[in-house]
Amino acid sequence: xxxxxxxxxxxxxxxxxxxxxxxxxxxxxxxxxxxxxxxxxxxxxxxxxxxxxxxxxxxxxxxxxxxxxxxxxxxxxxxxxxxxxxxxxxxxxxxxxxxxxxxxxxxxxxxxxxxxxxxxxxxxxxxxxxxxxxxxxxxxxxxxxxxxxxxxxxxxxxxxxxxxxxxxxxxxxxxxxxxxxxxxxxxxxxxxxxxxxxxxxxxxxxxxxxxxxxxxxxxxxxxxxxxxxxxxxxxxxxxxxxxxxxxxxxxxxxxxxxxxxxxxxxxxxxxxxxxxxxxxxxxxxxxxxxxxxxxxxxxx
Amino acid sequence: xxxxxxxxxxxxxxxxxxxxxxxxxxxxxxxxxxxxxxxxxxxxxxxxxxxxxxxxxxxxxxxxxxxxxxxxxxxxxxxxxxxxxxxxxxxxxxxxxxxxxxxxxxxxxxxxxxxxxxxxxxxxxxxxxxxxxxxxxxxxxxxxxxxxxxxxxxxxxxxxxxxxxxxxxxxxxxxxxxxxxxxxxxxxxxxxxxxxxxxxxxxxxxxxxxxxxxxxxxxxxxxxxxxxxxxxxxxxxxxxxxxxxxxxxxxxxxxxxxxxxxxxxxxxxxxxxxxxxxxxxxxxxxxxxxxxxxxxxxxxxxxxxxxxxxxxxxxxxxxxxxxxxxxxxxxxxxxxxxxxxxxxxxxxxxxxxxxxxxxxxxxxxxxxxxxxxxxxxxxxxxxxxxxxxxxxxxxxxxxxxxxxxxxxxxxxxxxxxxxxxxxxxxxxxxxxxxxxxxxxxxxxxxxxxxxxxxxxxxxxxxxxxxxxxxxxxxxxxxxxxxxxxxxxxxxxxxxxxxxxxxx
Numbered sequence: 033x034x035x036x037x038x039x040x041x042x043x044x045x046x047x048x049x050x051x052x053x054x055x056x057x058x059x060x061x062x063x064x065x066x067x068x069x070x071x072x073x074x075x076x077x078x079x080x081x082x083x084x085x086x087x088x089x090x091x092x093x094x095x096x097x098x099x100x101x102x103x104x105x106x107x108x109x110x111x112x113x114x115x116x117x118x119x120x121x122x123x124x125x126x127x128x129x130x131x132x133x134x135x136x137x138x139x140x141x142x143x144x145x146x147x148x149x150x151x152x153x154x155x156x157x158x159x160x161x162x163x164x165x166x167x168x169x170x171x172x173x174x175x176x177x178x179x180x181x182x183x184x185x186x187x188x189x190x191x192x193x194x195x196x197x198x199x200x201x202x203x204x205x206x207x208x209x210x211x212x213x214x215x216x217x218x219x220x221x222x223x224x225x226x227x228x229x230x231x232x233x234x235x236x237x238x239x240x241x242x243x244x245x246x247x248x249x250x251x252x253x254x255x256x257x258x259x260x261x262x263x264x265x266x267x268x269x270x271x272x273x274x275x276x277x278x279x280x281x282x283x284x285x286x287x288x289x290x291x292x293x294x295x296x297x298x299x300x301x302x303x304x305x306x307x308x309x310x311x312x313x314x315x316x317x318x319x320x321x322x323x324x325x326x327x328x329x330x331x332x
Numbered sequence: 333x334x335x336x337x338x339x340x341x342x343x344x345x346x347x348x349x350x351x352x353x354x355x356x357x358x359x360x361x362x363x364x365x366x367x368x369x370x371x372x373x374x375x376x377x378x379x380x381x382x383x384x385x386x387x388x389x390x391x392x393x394x395x396x397x398x399x400x401x402x403x404x405x406x407x408x409x410x411x412x413x414x415x416x417x418x419x420x421x422x423x424x425x426x427x428x429x430x431x432x433x434x435x436x437x438x439x440x441x442x443x444x445x446x447x448x449x450x451x452x453x454x455x456x457x458x459x460x461x462x463x464x465x466x467x468x469x470x471x472x473x474x475x476x477x478x479x480x481x482x483x484x485x486x487x488x489x490x491x492x493x494x495x496x497x498x499x500x501x502x503x504x505x506x507x508x509x510x511x512x513x514x515x516x517x518x519x520x521x522x523x524x525x526x527x528x529x530x531x532x533x534x535x536x537x538x539x540x541x542x543x544x545x546x547x548x549x550x551x552x553x554x555x556x557x558x559x560x561x562x563x564x565x566x567x568x569x570x571x572x573x574x575x576x577x578x579x580x581x582x583x584x585x586x587x588x589x590x591x592x593x594x595x596x597x598x599x600x601x602x603x604x605x606x607x608x609x610x611x612x613x614x615x616x617x618x619x620x621x622x623x624x625x626x627x628x629x630x631x632x633x634x635x636x637x638x639x640x641x642x643x644x645x646x647x648x649x650x651x652x653x654x655x656x657x658x659x660x661x662x663x664x665x666x667x668x669x670x671x672x673x674x675x676x677x678x679x680x681x682x683x684x685x686x687x688x689x690x691x692x693x694x695x696x697x698x699x700x701x702x703x704x705x706x707x708x709x710x711x712x713x714x715x716x717x718x719x720x721x722x723x724x725x726x727x728x729x730x731x732x733x734x735x736x737x738x739x740x741x742x743x744x745x746x747x748x749x750x751x752x753x754x755x756x757x758x759x760x761x762x763x764x765x766x767x768x769x770x771x772x773x774x775x776x777x778x779x780x781x782x783x784x785x786x787x788x789x790x791x792x793x794x795x796x797x798x799x800x801x802x803x804x805x806x807x808x809x810x811x812x813x814x815x816x817x818x819x820x821x822x823x824x825x826x827x828x829x830x831x832x833x834x835x
Contacts, residue, residue: 190471193470193471194468197464197467197469197470198456198463198464198465198481199464199469199470201449201453201456201457202457204449205446205457208446209444209445209446209447211391211444212440212445213446213457214432215389215429215432215438216432216437216457217429217432218429218457218465219429220429226467230467272448329448
């Protein structure tokens with residue numbers, strides 16, 4: 033039962049991350065490989081302000097969201113000028129830069145969370161505060177699962193409301209034909225900043241949830257593979273709709289490694305097999321269902 | 333139409349100068365544009381029509397000159413080159429969105445509707461300053477957005493009905509016909525509050541009925557909204573535009589010559605070329621015949637049936653439908669757009685044919701579909717009775733298809749002799765020999781076209797040759813030689829794709 037609750041909690045977190053990535057990929061039409069980095073920024077921000085400054089859950093989550101938004105300018109400013117492959121490469125650079133900082137901002141023998149050893153490198157940060165709401169500390173798996181499922185549903189409603197508003201219509205127009213949108217007087221730069229900022233905020237939020245649940249984070253959870261897995265989630269689930277695509281994508285891609293646990297694979301090859309299955313899934317979908325399981329937009 | 337000289341000026345430019353590399357496109361170009369004026373903008377290929385359009389719609393900065401807009405309450409004046417301070421201030425950039433917000437709209441030859449939106453949303457998007465276009469407004473101004481959306485939908489639907497698109501409000505933009513798409517694009521500009529509309533070939537690929545409909549709509553837009561139109565149109569459709577034009581701008585040597593339609597008519601208008609037909613008649617000789625057949629979308633198929641033909645079809649296209657995305661490019665939507673009528677025609681054995689089609693008809697798509705580069709949605713393509721639509725490109729070649737594209741038709745980094753050998757040409761034509769040691773990229777356009785034609789025609793005798801604009805960039809002597817080669821190397825049928833008004 034605990035195992036299933038653990039999976040449900042992770043599913044909630046990854047659905048939120050996938051929904052946020054869907055805003056950039058499915059609604060603005062930009063392929064990014066930096067989303068794990070934004071997920072990490074949220075997680076580390078939450079961990080540092082709770083550990084160092086003793087902030088409680090809600091202010092710490094808000095801080096994680098705001099730091100995510102601040103870092104979103106790196107991508108949104110690039111999106112003003114870069115398109116297609118160049119934007120993908122730039123996002124890859126952002127992912128690698130942030131991951132490298134997380135990995136290397138450490139010094140042996142110095143207290144983690146200090147300026148000299150901010151991230152503690154591969155050893156990561158531990159004893160991160162669990163969720164705390166209305167004076168109640170969420171410690172048990174069951175109550176965290178309920179809390180996170182409610183939060184995920186709320187984020188889903190918010191995301192759905194925004195993306196089905198005239199703003200969502202405008203985002204899709206920019207995705208379909210940026211020049212035509214500009215020629216109708218639409219401020220495409222501002223629209224991209226808004227969308228990428230909101231996506232980074234949601235990723236930061238999910239990162240904070242992740243850190244608060246795991247109580248430990250290190251850079252391994254936010255590497256390039258993770259960005260690729262997140263991208264796979266929304267491609268498999270389908271982009272261009274606010275909730276259903278990311279939901280199915282996260283569900284399927286979380287289910288695959290868990291299913292592989294029941295196959296007695298050596299630990300050294302399990303990770304590679306998981307990536308192979310993701311790759312196979314993408315190829316199958318590309319051939320027979322290019323818009324993804326529940327997508328409403330076909331990526332070219 | 334006659335324009336009142338008292339009409340207020342809506343846009344003016346002085347001393348516009350633009351060069352690309354060493355080539356001067358605009359050189360001290362100047363004009364004044366007045367309210368309700370209908371301008372026909374014309375000029376030879378490469379004269380600078382698109383460059384001018386791009387500058388006047390904020391898509392391109394000229395190297396020098398001034399541009400003034402009087403379309404909004406506050407006048408805007410742009411001086412080029414822009415000062416470094418203005419370049420640094422990203423709120424003061426010369427951009428398409430800034431010009432559009434001043435009431436300048438643009439339509440493209442390929443229309444550029446938002447394909448995943450309905451027609452209603454395509455039009456609704458044009459309205460400026462919508463409350464709901466802020467991401468958070470939906471949470472704190474929900475009621476206002478709902479009311480505004482209802483009003484926008486009402487306005488958009490009313491406009492669609494007025495433009496003859498009633499009942500199609502919820503149709504997806506990639507599922508409507510070309511003529512309907514053009515009407516939506518105009519409706520979009522009207523709802524955007526355009527004071528000046530730049531229209532790039534609005535009549536291209538339309539049949540006679542479609543042209544009448546679009547011209548009537550444009551006339552009503554001018555009469556009812558006082559909009560100024562600047563229309564760039566293909567030579568083929570210029571007489572239709574002249575009927576409504578008040579002014580003609582002709583770009584020559586980088587300058588704009590302003591004339592009245594009467595002056596232009598007195599000089600004589602270029603008409604639809606008949607240059608291909610005399611050649612076909614000549615080819616058919618006394619015993620053969622020339623057959624002409626109109627195809628949907630304003631295309632004309634003409635072929636000379638040479639003597640000694642067996643009469644069976646060398647190339648047979650039946651019910652062909654090819655799509656780009658969901659939009660049928662080859663094949664015409666009928667009824668409510670759900671059904672598509674495929675393209676069908678046949679070229680008999682021993683024939684030389686020409687398919688003349690306007691820009692935007694889908695010639696490139698047609699060639700790619702016949703070549704096997706893009707998949708066919710429906711229908712059959714047969715060579716000498718053998719279906720080839722499911723074969724890979726190389727298998728189609730092996731089955732007797734020869735292809736020459738209009739562009740990128742020779743590998744630029746190869747030497748000419750390498751290109752000739754790669755194509756499998758055993759006997760190099762004499763006129764190609766002087767180029768053999770040269771790199772293809774170093775050849776002139778005409779020389780390159782000669783090499784491409786040699787690669788396409790001299791490698792083997794094909795059952796069907798498909799030649800896309802084979803005479804482009806060739807002088808009269810080279811055209812005559814190529815015509816002779818086409819005739820000599822015609823193994824079954826040859827189909828040439830040419831623009832509608834090609835000479």
